[in-house]
Amino acid sequence: MPDVRTHEPDDHDNAYAGLLVNDAHWAFGTDFEDPLAGVDTTVPDGVDPATLATYCLMLGDDALVLSQRLAEWCSNAPDLEEDIALSNIALDLLGQARLLLARAAAADGSQVPTLPDSSPVPDEDRLAFFRDAPQFRNVRLAEVPGGDFAQTVVRILLFSSWRLALLDRLNQSRDAVLAAVAAKAVKELTYHRDFAGRWFLTLARGTDESRRRLVAGLDALWPFWTELFETHDVERAAARSGVGVDPADVAADVEAVLDQVLAASGVERPAQPPHAADHGRDGRTGRDGEHTEALTALLAEMQVVARAHPGGQW
DSSP states (O other): OOOTTTOOOOHHHHHHHHHTTTTTOOSSSSSOOOTTTTSOOOOOTTOOHHHHHHHHHHHHHHHHHHHHHHHTTTTTSSSHHHHHHHHHHHHHHHHHHHHHHHHHHHHOGGGSOOOOTTOOOOHHHHHHHSOOGGGOOOOGGGTSOOOSHHHHHHHHHHHHHHHHHHHHHHTTOSSHHHHHHHHHHHHHHHHHHHHHHHHHHHHHTSOHHHHHHHHHHHHHHGGGTGGGGOOOHHHHHHHHTTSSOOGGGGHHHHHHHHHHHHHHHTOOOOSSOGGGSOOOGGGOOGGGTOOOHHHHHHHHHHHHHHHHOTTOOO
């Protein structure tokens, strides 16, 4: 891989080269360079900053929360190769989350949690560690408990197929940061989807037990499937202004990919209706801050150190 500090790429790569500086240093603390240093963060003409920021939070929270779920597999996967693969997928999503949360903060600083003036915590960390569950905008597929390895494979397949289709179109965003993030993330998500697709086929054609677990995992996650394509008002506004993508517009493409995987593996779609996941009050979903109890527990574990030491330096 070329060194992004010396590489001379095209326009898209130039933007992302700035984003990649110190990309490995995603952690609560200080002494890390601004992840958007050298990148034009001007909000495009005609775009509402609050809408852009909330849209970035939605995409960033999706990646952040699923990254935490996948990190739970570290040292617990079936073998070392899969342990490393799942950890790398988690790190890819964590890197996407950092950039998207930083973009949200740059677009609309009013959405960043307020800490004491002496606190050195950067904006993206404030968004990650100092919001409560109702302030998170991730889809609920990302937050539910991990289950066994087969269910994790199903979740990665569903999530990455959907996110890949979204970010492939987000390449054309009028926002320079979103376009640059999407350009890099498409390559990562292609690997995520292929990893999950291969394992889905392997488990489906393996033993009776591996197939049973795979089908059970699909049944467990299926209620959250159509939420991925339900367009929130913020997503609709972002798409109309040319900075975002309406998830309903990618539904047909994603369904076609899923159909191919199911056909190749001989697995049928679950009999239960995909809308079986209870919506919250007035039809609210994850995009509205309506979550399962699992997110509260996940955030409590993820945020405990940062909240205990808001003035800490690491």
